[in-house]
Amino acid sequence: MTEVAAFAELAERLADAARPITLAHFRAGVAYDVKADTSPVTVADREAETVMRQMIGAAFPAHGILGEEHGAEHLDASYVWVLDPIDGTKSFVTGKPLFGTLIALLRDGRPIIGVIDMPALNERWVGVEGRPTLFGGRQVRVRACDDLGHAWLYATSPQMFGASDAVAFERLRSSCYAAVWGADLYAYGLLASGRVDLVCEGSLQPYDYCALVPVIEGAGGIITDWQGAPLGLASDGRALAAGDAMLHAVARNVLAGA
Numbered sequence: 048m049t050e051v052a053a054f055a056e057l058a059e060r061l062a063d064a065a066r067p068i069t070l071a072h073f074r075a076g077v078a079y080d081v082k083a084d085t086s087p088v089t090v091a092d093r094e095a096e097t098v099m100r101q102m103i104g105a106a107f108p109a110h111g112i113l114g115e116e117h118g119a120e121h122l123d124a125s126y127v128w129v130l131d132p133i134d135g136t137k138s139f140v141t142g143k144p145l146f147g148t149l150i151a152l153l154r155d156g157r158p159i160i161g162v163i164d165m166p167a168l169n170e171r172w173v174g175v176e177g178r179p180t181l182f183g184g185r186q187v188r189v190r191a192c193d194d195l196g197h198a199w200l201y202a203t204s205p206q207m208f209g210a211s212d213a214v215a216f217e218r219l220r221s222s223c224y225a226a227v228w229g230a231d232l233y234a235y236g237l238l239a240s241g242r243v244d245l246v247c248e249g250s251l252q253p254y255d256y257c258a259l260v261p262v263i264e265g266a267g268g269i270i271t272d273w274q275g276a277p278l279g280l281a282s283d284g285r286a287l288a289a290g291d292a293m294l295h296a297v298a299r300n301v302l303a304g305a
Contacts, residue, residue, distance in 0.1 A: 051159070051160070051175065051176070051177075054107075054126075054152050054159075054160055055160050055173070055175045057102070057103070057106050057107070058150050058152060058160050058161075058162050058173070059162065059171075059173065060102065061099045061102055061103070061130075061148075061150050061162075062148055062150055062162050062164040062171060064095075064098050064099060064102060065095040065098065065099060065132055065148045065164070065166070066148070066164065066166040068091055068094050068095040068098065069091045069095055069132070069133055069139070069146070069148070069166050070166050070167065071091070072089060072090065072091035073091075073139060073142070073144075073146075073166070073167060074142045077089045077090065077091060077139075077140065078090075079136070079140050086136065086137075087136050087137060087140055088116060088136060089133070089136065089139070089140065091132070091133060091139070092115070092116050092132045092133045092136060093116050093117070093132075094132075095132035095133065095148065096114045096115070096116045096117055096130055096132040097117065099114075099128075099130055099132065099150070100112055100114060100117060100130070103128050107126065109121075109124060109126075110124055110126045110127065110128055111123070111124035111126065111127035111128070112127065112128045112129075112130065113127060113128070113129045113130070113253060113254065113280070114129075114130040114131075114132070114254065115130065115131050115132065115252070115254045116132060122280070125154060125155055126152060126153070126154055127152070127153045127156075127280070128150070128151065128152050128153075129149075129150075129151040129152075129153060129158075129253055129254050129257040129258065129280075130148075130149070130150055130151075130254060131148065131149040131150075131232075131254035131255060131258075132148055133146050133147070133148065134146065134147055134148070134149050134231055134232040134254075134255060135147060135231035135232060135233075138229075138231060144165070144167035144168055145165075145168075145229070145230055145231055145233045146165075146166075146167065146231065147163060147164050147165040147166065147231070147232050147233065148162070148164040148166070149161075149162070149163060149164075149232055149254060149255070149257075149258040149259075150162040150164070150258055151254075151257035151258035151260070151261070153257060153279070153280070156279045156280060157277070157279065158257045158258070158260035158261055158278070158279070159175070159176040159261060160174065160175050160176070160261055161173075161174040161257070161258035161259060161260060161261035161262045162174075162258055162262075163232050163233075163235065163236045163258060163259070163262055165232075165233060165236070170182070170183065170236070171183065172187070172236045172239055172240075172262045173262070174239075174258075174260075174261030174262035174263070174264065174265040174266070175261060175265065176261055176264075176265075178265060179265055179266070180239050180261075180262050180263075180264075180265035180266040182236070182239070182240055187239055187240045187241065187266050188240075188241055188266055188267055189238060189239060189240075189241050189263070189266050189267045189268040189289075189290030189291070190241035190242075190244070190290050190291075191290070191291050192244040192290065192291050192294055193291050193293040193294050193297075194294075195219075195222040195223050195224075195294065195297055195298065195301070196222070196223070196224060197224050197244075198223045198224055198244035198245050198294060199223070199224060199225050199227065199242075199243050199244050199245070200219065200220060200223040200225065200226045200227070200243075200244065200245040200246070200247060201226070201227050201228075201230050201234035201237070201238070201243050201245070201246045201247075202216070202220075202226065202228060202234075202246065202247055202248050203228065203229060203230065203231050203234070203248060204228060204229070205228070207248060207249050207250040207251075208249045208250070209249065209250070212249045212285065215273075215301075215302045215303070215304065216247060216249070216302070218301050218302065218304065219245075219247055219298055219301045219302055222301055223244075223245065227243075232255075232258075232259070234246045235259045235262065235263060235270075235288055236262065238263060238266075238268060238288055238289075238290055239262050239263050239265075239266035239268060239290075240266070241266075241290065243290070244289065244290055244291065244294060245287070245288065245289050245290075245294065245295075245298055246286070246287070246288040246289075247273075247286070247287050247288075247298065247302070248285070248286050249284060249285045249286075250284055250285075251284045251285070251286055252284065253279075253280045253282070256270075256278050256282070256286045257278065257279075257280075259278075259286070259288065260277075260278055263288050266290075267290070268288060268289060268290045268291075269288070269289055269292050269295045270286060270287070270288035270289075271286075271287060271295070271299075272285050272286060272287070273285045273286075273287055273299065273302050273303075274299070274303075275296075275299055287299060287302070
């Protein structure tokens with residue numbers, strides 16, 4: 048087994064380990080706390096991340112970890128895992144099945160492995176640098192769409208855009224055929240599977256977007272910040288994903304007001 052294959056195998060084992068923890072609390076009346084940024088967090092978030100961190104430490108103790116709930120360690124390492132045990136915690140708390148686990152591995156700051164796991168739906172996308180993205184073990188591919196007027200656009204919430212970003216996003220939204228809200232991480236999986244044309248979001252953290260990069264790129268798509276720069280730990284929290292490179296370029300120009 049190659050080194051990357053071993054990392055990818057661990058990434059899926061991490062998702063396997065997180066699933067029963069989150070599902071045990073889903074629709075079970077789990078209590079939640081409100082964090083400093085006003086987002087909710089539950090015992091399921093914390094327990095799932097704890098288990099994943101323990102598994103990483105046992106398998107690759109020299110690797111760094113950045114997790115939403117338990118912080119950062121060894122971020123100067125060549126390999127850094129980025130974990131979001133429950134992306135879409137608001138959906139999770141309210142019984143909506145569009146929550147999931149995001150797992151990424153970065154090599155020298157570049158995401159090379161990404162997992163989007165949807166426990167309540169029993170669905171999973173796996174992206175590994177240099178390989179086709181798999182959904183349920185089968186290769187998936189983005190779809191062509193070079194016309195904003197025909198594009199389906201997804202975003203989690205209009206509240207994720209600050210004042211100036213909201214104006215820019217509205218330019219993009221009004222140029223597209225339709226906008227759909229509320230999918231969180233699931234929207235990016237749908238894009239990788241050729242169901243969605245664009246995802247545009249703001250106010251994200253590295254654990255929200257790092258895992259998406261290998262999944263979308265491995266399906267033939269493109270994901271960057273709003274200026275077209277690669278996403279990494281130091282990105283500004285704005286992401287633009289597209290299945291069609293030409294559509295991505297057009298969307299970037301609209302966001303910039305060009």
